[in-house]
Amino acid sequence: MSFDVQKIRNDFPILSRKVNGYPLVYLDNAATSQKPQQVIDSIVDYYSNYNANIHRGVHTLSQEATDAYEAARKKIQTHFNAKEAHEIIFTAGTTHGINLVANGFSEILKKGDEIIVSAMEHHSNIVPWQMLCEKTGAILKVIPMNEEGVLIFSEYEKLLSEKTKLVFVNHISNALGTINPIEKIIEKAHRVGAAVLIDGAQSCSHIKPDLQKLKVDFYVTSAHKMCGPTGMGILYMKEAWGNKLPPYQGGGEMIAEVSFEKTTYAGLPHKFEAGTPNICGGIAFGAAIDYLNAIGFEAIEKHENELLKYATEKLLEIEGLKIYGTGPDKTSVVSFNIEGIHPYDIGTIVDKLGIAVRTGHHCAQPIMDFYKIPGTVRASFAFYNTLEEVDALAKAVKKAKLMLS
Amino acid sequence: MTIEAIQEELIDEFSMFDDWMQRYEYMIELGKSLPLIDENLKTDDKLIKGCQSKVWLNSEMKDGKIIFTADSDAIITKGIIAILVRVFSDQKPQAILDANTDFIDEIGLKEHLSPTRANGLVSMIKQMKMYALAYQTQIKN
Numbered sequence: 329m330s331f332d333v334q335k336i337r338n339d340f341p342i343l344s345r346k347v348n349g350y351p352l353v354y355l356d357n358a359a360t361s362q363k364p365q366q367v368i369d370s371i372v373d374y375y376s377n378y379n380a381n382i383h384r385g386v387h388t389l390s391q392e393a394t395d396a397y398e399a400a401r402k403k404i405q406t407h408f409n410a411k412e413a414h415e416i417i418f419t420a421g422t423t424h425g426i427n428l429v430a431n432g433f434s435e436i437l438k439k440g441d442e443i444i445v446s447a448m449e450h451h452s453n454i455v456p457w458q459m460l461c462e463k464t465g466a467i468l469k470v471i472p473m474n475e476e477g478v479l480i481f482s483e484y485e486k487l488l489s490e491k492t493k494l495v496f497v498n499h500i501s502n503a504l505g506t507i508n509p510i511e512k513i514i515e516k517a518h519r520v521g522a523a524v525l526i527d528g529a530q531s532c533s534h535i536k537p538d539l540q541k542l543k544v545d546f547y548v549t550s551a552h553k554m555c556g557p558t559g560m561g562i563l564y565m566k567e568a569w570g571n572k573l574p575p576y577q578g579g580g581e582m583i584a585e586v587s588f589e590k591t592t593y594a595g596l597p598h599k600f601e602a603g604t605p606n607i608c609g610g611i612a613f614g615a616a617i618d619y620l621n622a623i624g625f626e627a628i629e630k631h632e633n634e635l636l637k638y639a640t641e642k643l644l645e646i647e648g649l650k651i652y653g654t655g656p657d658k659t660s661v662v663s664f665n666i667e668g669i670h671p672y673d674i675g676t677i678v679d680k681l682g683i684a685v686r687t688g689h690h691c692a693q694p695i696m697d698f699y700k701i702p703g704t705v706r707a708s709f710a711f712y713n714t715l716e717e718v719d720a721l722a723k724a725v726k727k728a729k730l731m732l733s
Numbered sequence: 734m735t736i737e738a739i740q741e742e743l744i745d746e747f748s749m750f751d752d753w754m755q756r757y758e759y760m761i762e763l764g765k766s767l768p769l770i771d772e773n774l775k776t777d778d779k780l781i782k783g784c785q786s787k788v789w790l791n792s793e794m795k796d797g798k799i800i801f802t803a804d805s806d807a808i809i810t811k812g813i814i815a816i817l818v819r820v821f822s823d824q825k826p827q828a829i830l831d832a833n834t835d836f837i838d839e840i841g842l843k844e845h846l847s848p849t850r851a852n853g854l855v856s857m858i859k860q861m862k863m864y865a866l867a868y869q870t871q872i873k874n
Contacts, residue, residue: 670808672807673807680753732808
């Protein structure tokens with residue numbers, strides 16, 4: 329199938345709306361993606377035609393809903409190439425998945441054990457581990473990064489030892505767009521017997537990770553960054569870990585038998601899915617994955633790389649503009665500042681021109697502290713963005729610069 | 734000048750502009766002319782929470798009136814503060830407490846009024862009113 333961006337844009341109703349009198353140019357895809365009609369339809373279809381609680385009803389609707397929900401899990405398994413469908417745990421999103429793993433490790437870690445995280449983590453990736461360390465007496469170590477926004481691998485290797493129990497790194501940095509060498513990170517961690525959790529919140533809309541090939545222990549992501557709904561995500565965990573970790577929350581769905589003397593837990597994945605799940609969210613996530621695969625990740629990557637290259641060139645033409653995150657491996661995110669101008673001011677002016685970008689510290693204050701800046705303006709591109717939209721951005725930023733300096 | 738009169742004056746000034754760009758340019762100018770807060774008053778306890786940019790607000794009592802000085806590291810935010818300082822500074826605490834803020838809508842800056850807006854215009858007004866309340870309580874005691 330050839331890649332036709334105009335045809336793709338027609339699938340997204342929101343992209344035809346106007347903002348402040350200008351056509352919307354949506355460049356905040358790293359925060360959340362827009363939704364194609366196919367995903368919206370799957371939500372409407374579910375609530376219109378077969379809404380029912382799953383896994384326990386004998387009636388037809390319940391069976392249909394259960395089948396659709398489990399078919400989505402299967403689809404996700406295939407997409408990420410997990411070995412088993414039950415290694416895919418449905419969650420409320422990336423943060424939920426991280427907390428689930430952190431909670432599990434609170435029973436495993438001992439005083440003096442070490443957890444390694446990277447210097448370019450999102451706040452939601454730092455706080456759960458700090459809490460875990462407070463609780464268990466484990467120690468948090470940080471892999472530093474260089475001026476380009478790339479992790480210093482040799483420093484990572486120095487941090488690894490037999491004390492390392494868990495390594496936690498994002499696949500792609502949300503603030504800088506850097507793609508981390510997770511394959512090498514996982515391999516090195518496994519050599520000292522440490523488990524690895526990868527945060528794929530920023531990666532899965534751009535690339536298709538092969539979980540078996542990566543040999544990763546845990547992988548988390550969110551549906552809403554991949555054209556799916558909010559409040560939905562997955563935690564992949566290797567079956568052995570699934571059996572080892574204790575349940576996270578108690579409730580319906582996660583039990584096998586209950587009496588007041590003893591409760592036995594259900595097997596994977598239900599052990600970690602207490603309560604009525606986000607049924608519609610799971611089904612819509614499946615629809616989103618179908619949609620992305622129909623376009624194809626090769627085509628997506630190619631188009632986004634073009635956008636990145638063009639945006640980098642166009643923005644660097646503006647005098648005094650500096651881009652943060654300039655490593656060789658990066659995704660379609662351009663984080664920048666203009667000398668002497670606050671990112672918030674630029675964001676405000678370009679919004680008035682219909683352009684949605686993110687400003688601020690992007691929930692990654694340690695990165696901002698590293699560069700000694702209050703924040704950046706971040707334009708993040710998706711496969712449905714166009715080169716003309718990059719032009720609109722560059723023009724708006726120039727206008728903002730003119731007004732603000 | 735009363736708060737109401739200053740507000741009327743601002744509405745008048747802003748009514749001269751045809752579009753948002755002119756309004757913003759004027760606001761940026763106002764921001765540049767803001768009498769700056771003393772460097773040594775830019776401390777963390779003077780920071781207003783809820784702003785994406787840094788906003789320092791200082792207040793002091795002089796002859797029964799509150800004098801506000803402020804600064805920000807973002808110029809649009811500075812423009813907003815300049816407007817607020819012009820309206821609320823050099824006024825009696827009770828007058829500040831009684832004042833409404835409908836003029837912000839009328840000068841075309843309504844979008845900054847949303848409580849979830851990251852520039853914290855609402856937080857700034859709240860902080861100014863808090864100072865007024867504190868001084869008012871002092872006066873009564």
